[in-house]
Amino acid sequence: MxxxxxxxxxxxxxxxxxxxxxxxxxxxxxxxxxxxxxxxxxxxxxxxxxxxxxxxxxxxxxxxxxxxxxxxxxxxxxxxxxxxxxxxxxxxxxxxxxxxxxxxxxxxxxxxxxxxxxxxxxxxxxxxxxxxxxxxxxxxxxxxxxxxxxxxxxxxxxxxxxxxxxxxxxxxxxxxxxxxxxxxxxxxxxxxxxxxxxxxxxxxxxxxxxxxxQEKSIQQDLNQRRKDLQQLDALLARLVKEEIERARKEAEAEARRNKTATASASAAVPLTPEAAALGNSFEGARARLLWPVASGFISAQFGEQQVYKQVKLENSGIEIQTKENEQVRAVFDGEVRRVFFMPGMNNVVMIQHGQYFTVYARLKEVTVKPLQKIKAKDPIGTVYTTKEGVSEVHFEIWKNDQKLNPEQWLFKN
Known part of the structure; x- marks a missing residue:
């Protein structure tokens, strides 16, 4: 063969x-x-x-x-x-x-x-x-x-x-x-x-x-930044407490009208069914949240960080360095609760998402107002740029009165 x-x-x-x-x-x-x-x-x-x-x-x-x-x-x-x-x-x-x-x-x-x-x-x-x-x-x-x-x-x-x-x-x-x-x-x-x-x-x-x-002037700048962060932290803690109290009173008033059980005093925000659903949706978006700016990088992380030589700063949020005049946007659907100005942090916006709050600081301009309903990606203002040309957004996430690490919530590339 x-x-x-x-x-x-x-x-x-x-x-x-x-x-x-x-x-x-x-x-x-x-x-x-x-x-x-x-x-x-x-x-x-x-x-x-x-x-x-x-x-x-x-x-x-x-x-x-x-x-x-x-x-x-x-x-x-x-x-x-x-x-x-x-x-x-x-x-x-x-x-x-x-x-x-x-x-x-x-x-x-x-x-x-x-x-x-x-x-x-x-x-x-x-x-x-x-x-x-x-x-x-x-x-x-x-x-x-x-x-x-x-x-x-x-x-x-x-x-x-x-x-x-x-x-x-x-x-x-x-x-x-x-x-x-x-x-x-x-x-x-x-x-x-x-x-x-x-x-x-x-x-x-x-x-x-x-x-x-320039070590001396840098030390002074960092000391001032520490004070600014501490003041913002204290103010946000008070505002969150006020929001929880406001929601509790509203829930009590609603209970009296409907003759149902009243909300108990706690460190959690009493929620309507709609707000509870929004909070659950926010919780489900962990590690998938939009960034508050379209481009940039995390320049300072959550918690205690060594920022220069032996100088450490305690940060309740993160800093995101971005471009000049970059638009700052909401990371999720919610309702604007507070808009205020604070020396060292410039304009600050607090948005509620059920039992969660997001905070955006160091804004040059603000384009939203309190009680305004807002969607993810909606612009809320523009970033502030220092005289040295640094454009940085301070961003925080709170669950009731607990501070969370925003890095664990933002979408990871």
Whole structure:
């Protein structure tokens, strides 16, 4: 028989690569998405940095913008390295297929040559007709005709196998060349990103050195910021208490009208069914809340943080550094309860979402008023920018009289 089973291992390798390829493509797509997100963060931080940079005086805002850029650049470098590892694995798998194809092709060609040679020897170099009619009996003639027919079919099969393997080999070799080009592009990107990271770290060092020269004034600014945050914290605690008391009285009045049980005195806001549903919806949006600004980064986190050298600040919310004149927006549906001005924090807006409250401070302008119903994404004002060019929104979340970490509630990129 002329048929053979060579190439079974090859097709197994090709099938395995075809099964693995979609998973690799999905991983690469996810990495590319994360890379684009980090590139966006780098561009945003650079835009913010260009507004905060002051040749005469370094600022903590400038340092924060640089740190945000460095963090995004480091993450981007890590993602590029991960993508390079995936590419290396892909190229390795393709190389395995190419080598198997080359081996199979060589074997098919050898078998084909051997088959032609054996056929030549079998008919002793005679032409086909001579070979047939030189048969001593009619039965031998019939057998020779059958043999020639099988030989012809086997040659066609062998030639088709060779052609298919050659086509597949060409495709795989082209894929290897394409992956090599992709790999080189990534390597160039990695080199450029490393150079950018070094430049950012050098700028960071220069900024820190300039800040050291202004240490006394920075200490004074941070002490003032601590006082401002403490005053806002105390004021918000009082306002939340007033809101709880107001809601309790309203609930008692409603109970008297309906002759039902009155609301008990507690640290929780008594809620109407509508307000309770809103609060439940807000609670369900944990880690998915809109950011109060469309672009920016967290420049100061919740709780006690070391902001400069040994100086620590206790923050009841977070600071989000953004661009000048950036619109500040509501993160969820609710009702504006308070709008007021406070020295050091500028305009402040408090919005109620059932038993939750969100607070937006350091606003230059306010476009809402108390008791106004509001939807998520509705503008409430614009960010205030300091004389040093730092545009920063102070954002807090309260559940009744409990302060929550806003970072755990905002949508994570």
């Amino acid at each position: 002329f048929a053979n089973t060579r190439g079974v291992g090859l097709w197994g390798i090709v099938l395995l690569c075809l099964l693995v390829a979609p998973a690799v493509a999905q991983n690469k797509a996810e990495l590319e998405k994360k890379k684009q997100e980090n590139l966006k963060k780098i561009r945003e931080a650079e835009n913010i940095l260009s507004q905060t940079r002051n040749e005469k005086k370094a600022t903590l805002g400038e340092l924060s913008a640089l740190e945000a850029q460095i963090a995004a650049s480091q993450e981007l470098t890590r993602l590029i390295s991960k993508e390079l590892s995936l590419l290396d694995a892909e190229i390795g798998e393709l190389g395995l297929v190419v080598r198997a194809l080359e081996k199979d092709l060589s074997q098919f060609k050898q078998e084909y040559a051997k088959m032609v040679y054996n056929a030549y020897k079998a008919n002793k170099g005679y032409s086909t007709l001579t070979f047939l009619f030189s048969a001593p009996t009619f039965n031998q003639l019939f057998m020779r005709m059958k043999w020639l027919e099988q030989y012809k079919e086997a040659r066609i099969v062998q030639l088709e196998q060779i052609r298919k393997v050659q086509d597949l080999l060409g495709m795989q070799q082209q894929q290897v060349r394409s992956k090599r080009q992709e790999q080189q592009k990534l390597l160039d990107e990695q080199v450029a990103q490393n150079q950018n990271l070094i430049a950012l770290q050098q700028r960071q060092s220069r900024t820190i050195a300039r800040l050291s020269e």
